[in-house]
Amino acid sequence: xxxxxxxxxxxxxxxxxxxxxxxxxxxxxxxxxxxxxxxxxxxxxxxxxxxxxxxxxxxxxxxxxxxxxxxxxxxxxxxxxxxxxxxxxxxxxxxxxxxxxxxxxxxxxxxxxxxxxxxxxxxxxxxxxxxxxxxxxxxxxxxxxxxxxxxxxxxxxxxxxxxxxxxxxxxxxxxxxxxxxxxxxxxxxxxxxxxxxxxxxxxxxxxxxxxxxxxxxxxxxxxxxxxx
Numbered sequence: 001x002x003x004x005x006x007x008x009x010x011x012x013x014x015x016x017x018x019x020x021x022x023x024x025x026x027x028x029x030x031x032x033x034x035x036x037x038x039x040x041x042x043x044x045x046x047x048x049x050x051x052x053x054x055x056x057x058x059x060x061x062x063x064x065x066x067x068x069x070x071x072x073x074x075x076x077x078x079x080x081x082x083x084x085x086x087x088x089x090x091x092x093x094x095x096x097x098x099x100x101x102x103x104x105x106x107x108x109x110x111x112x113x114x115x116x117x118x119x120x121x122x123x124x125x126x127x128x129x130x131x132x133x134x135x136x137x138x139x140x141x142x143x144x145x146x147x148x149x150x151x152x153x154x155x156x157x158x159x160x161x162x163x164x165x166x167x168x169x170x171x172x173x174x175x176x177x178x179x180x181x182x183x184x185x186x187x188x189x190x191x192x193x194x195x196x197x198x199x200x201x202x203x204x205x206x207x208x209x210x211x212x213x214x215x216x217x218x219x220x221x222x223x224x225x226x227x228x
Contacts, residue, residue, distance in 0.1 A: 031075055048222055051102065055146060110166070
């Protein structure tokens with residue numbers, strides 16, 4: 001009997017540990033207060049949530065007016081991979097009741113921020129977020145991964161060709177499924193399959209000039225999604 005009780009206690013601790021690990025992994029607390037304070041959108045409000053990583057998070061810091069002057073909500077978390085975004089998708093997107101979600105993800109998977117992963121699984125995570133959005137009547141804008149031919153924090157990885165491959169998969173999927181695809185890549189790439197210093201000083205994170213290229217492209221994509 002004592003052995004049985006000990007097993008139950010151990011299983012309970014393992015379950016609690018797993019839950020805490022998932023919470024920490026996805027960083028549920030990052031936007032918890034902001035999400036709670038956010039009012040329910042009015043019927044005529046075209047609320048848009050930007051889901052992403054540091055490129056999305058840095059956007060509101062570099063160009064805060066872009067989010068202040070539009071009904072846009074930034075839910076980017078620096079360093080995150082698609083697995084982490086998928087875990088927090090309900091909290092940081094669905095529960096906010098947007099009309100549109102803008103997905104910009106994948107570069108940190110290629111950088112192996114949470115370990116090695118196959119491109120098909122990165123692509124699968126993006127499709128899963130699309131499926132979740134559509135199941136909740138949220139229109140989707142899928143964005144290409146921004147060009148990158150090196151990672152300052154992981155010099156051993158050469159990302160250029162993987163970025164192209166993932167973008168090709170996403171563009172084909174969007175074309176076959178009537179989903180808006182925003183092509184940042186071809187608007188920003190240089191002759192070395194990367195970003196020039198004027199668009200990204202570290203080769204990954206856009207400068208103000210970089211975001212100025214991205215903004216009209218994504219606004220056009222959002223408009224297109226809303227009209228579908």
